[in-house]
Amino acid sequence: MFRAFLTATKIQTRIGIKEKPCLNLHGNLPSFQCALGKNQVRRKSSIRQAPLLTASPVRALMDEQICIKGRFLPPLSPITVYAQMHSEDGDLWESFAHYNTNSSGSINLTSDHSVGGSYVGCEPMGLFWGLHPAPGQREGLRLRKNNVESPYTIHISLLEGHISPRAGQVTELAAVTTERWYMAPGERRIEIRQNGIVGTLFLPPGPGPFPAMLDLFGMVGGLLEHRSALLASRGYASLSLAYFGHKDLPGPEKCINVGDSYFKKAFHFLQDHSQIDGDRIGVTGVSFGAYLTLRIGIQIGVKPSCLICINGPIGSVSKLVDESGRTENFESDQKHWTFDDQGRVSFRKVSLPSNIPAKNKVKVENLTCPLMYIVGEDDLGASSLETADLMEETLRSAGKSHLFTRLSYPGAGHFIEPPYAPNERMSLWSIKPQKLMSIWGGHPAPHAAAQEDSWKKILDFLESNLRR
């Protein structure tokens, strides 16, 4: 390109023809049309329709697939699609993929195959689940949205050639900015601090009454709202409930200081809500939250319509303080922690059914409503396979197999979340007494597939059990 520029100028000065700069396809370097008068050379015009990159819909919900297309690119040419975004903490996350345009100069991420980059093959949403911290960011990051009322903003660009975005000078051919939202327009977020309950309620738009979900996360603690926000965007009222590691809950730290009566109150709160249909309430939980889901569903005296458990134990992995489910410090008993050769901890064996005292286990045989159990077969955070086996066997013996649905995903890790968010195979667990990384498992593509498929099945399961 540069050489052509020099040649054109030389010829230009020689014969004094006025040039008209034409379309800047590549940033600052104009390509000159050469009208050479008698000196015959006919050069092919470099005027082309400038590349166009579109994403549809450009504002989508986090669990919506979008269609990314590039057009008016050079035919049969290598291009790179590059996505970047900043997390709430200011970390840069990015992904990229290499494609070849077709003979019309187009690409369509819904049908074309990536030949390299953060993912390969036909992956319409690969740019999103393939996001990873850019080189130079802090170690062990997890992507978590604290403020679910604002979207993630992801800038996607088309770059010339098959390149790594880090490779110095890049030429941006076209760009589009997308937003990904956890909440639908008209959806309401209500902080709940009453009767000792610490949670956030999400209500769908509309008059109600709505079916509802009680939503529980794991021992990472705090109050994670994103799944509830998405459930409400799909028409289910949903209460994210904190039970551990939250400043508004009673102390001491690292123990679960609330028991069965707390969860019962939360369930009744939903039942009594004027915009919730009290006969259509389900419970869902991941990791330790999955055990709590079983406990709530079976032994505390409430009757949910359905339960969804993801990668969690069948009983409390922490020593119980009392009958109501309160536990001791989760980290006080580390005998089942295992470490890999890089000093990263896996909690998998902690929840092996054989490591859990019998009295700590939920009596699954007393199940009275449909239960879905979701397994990531590469789960290094919990013994999900063994737990699922035990549950399946227990229910079969009790003649209740018809209540049990098992979803099992090879290559998927511990955090099976709503789709298109990246999975982190490991993350920073603690910094005191020294930095400790925990390993959760899951390989990018199969984990992403598991999230996509399981979410669809979760929504269908809720549709059948809470809406019919």
Added chain:
Amino acid sequence: MDRNQTCVKLSVEPSRALMDEKILVLVQNGSPGSQLTIHALHRCEDGHHWEAFAHYTTDATGTVNVSQDPSLGGTYSGVEPMGLLWSLRPVPGSKPGLRMRKKDVQIPMEVRISVYRGHWTEGFLDRTPLAGVVVERWYVAPGVQRIPVTENSLTATLFLPPGSGPFPAIIDLYGGGGQLIEYRAALLASRGFAALALDYLTPKVTKETGKVVKNDYFEKAYQFLQNHPQVLGHRIAMLGLSFGTTITLKMAAYSEVIKLSCAVCIGGSHVQPVDGSVEEGLQFIHRNVAKAHFSERNEVITKDLFLPLTTDPSLRVDMGRIRCPLLLIVGEDDQSWPAYESAAHIKLMMERAGNDHLLTVLSYPDAGHLIEPPYLPHFRSSFYKSVGIAQKFMALWGGQTVEHCRAQEDSWRKLLLFLREHLYGRSTSVLRSHL
């Protein structure tokens, strides 16, 4: 608890869309073969409420799909995927002559869509719907930048698409009502064009000095774009509606400074004093205002101000001087300007001059004057304050709703293709050689 209320599912996708994007409205889990009314409600920035509604019957699975099923009555009938938006009208009891125009383009238009059991035509706010959702309609795509422009005495707003650019640009001109109207420029930026919304009738400089701007005002706007680092200085177009057409044709034909890559004229005419600028153009209209007459509803019809079309060459743009592709968008029921008659004469002039290969005319029977971006509601008349006329009056724009709305949808799509073709270049071609 009523089972139906918990079960009926209403979904509208996408829930956040651009103003020119279609939505899919779906009702599911209703009782089969039951009557439903789907209702849309929008509260304008000025506080007025607009509504639309349609009557449907669920099929055997209890479903209504607005994109496929016919409305049996309401503010629209038949299969109309976007009817809930374009048939919006002020709720009963509203002031007459209202017009929906977005002022703050950076926040979306919100429409509440609800489904009611039964077929109703009124009293919606007193009833409880079975379900309801909110949809957002945006003029700006994520990443579009809005930049107020005040340099060189301009009163304008520049909208830039996301990305580093540089981008081809469009100068966007509305008509005789003046003000700084941003929404179309914002939407053009969302579609990949730098767009400059320009106030030329009520800019700051006119408000402060009392002087109407001259032709150099538009040339300064053009030069502003040429000099902008994120604009392709040699790819600038002009888009004008109504009096904006007057300006666009004058600049395209006579300006030594402005060299347009293409031009789009909506609902306007080439009839104007060739000499002079905005003030002379306005005076010409006001001189002829006695020719305006009233409809039976006392709405002012101004199209006849220019009819019959003058044969005086000093009063019409010499269309033979046009050197760039020109798109004319005409509503054949335009009651405000004689766009249809003018387009016919323009075509004749260009055929005689041999430059008619540059001309494309989109002519829509039963469309009125205000051919706006798609899915905006149509109104046959509205209260109008024309710059230079002291009193507001009820102006008749014309158009039959269904045809006008189809014209908006079709013309916008073609306008974007036209702009893209001429501003982003043609397909790879061999260059002419000066042999």
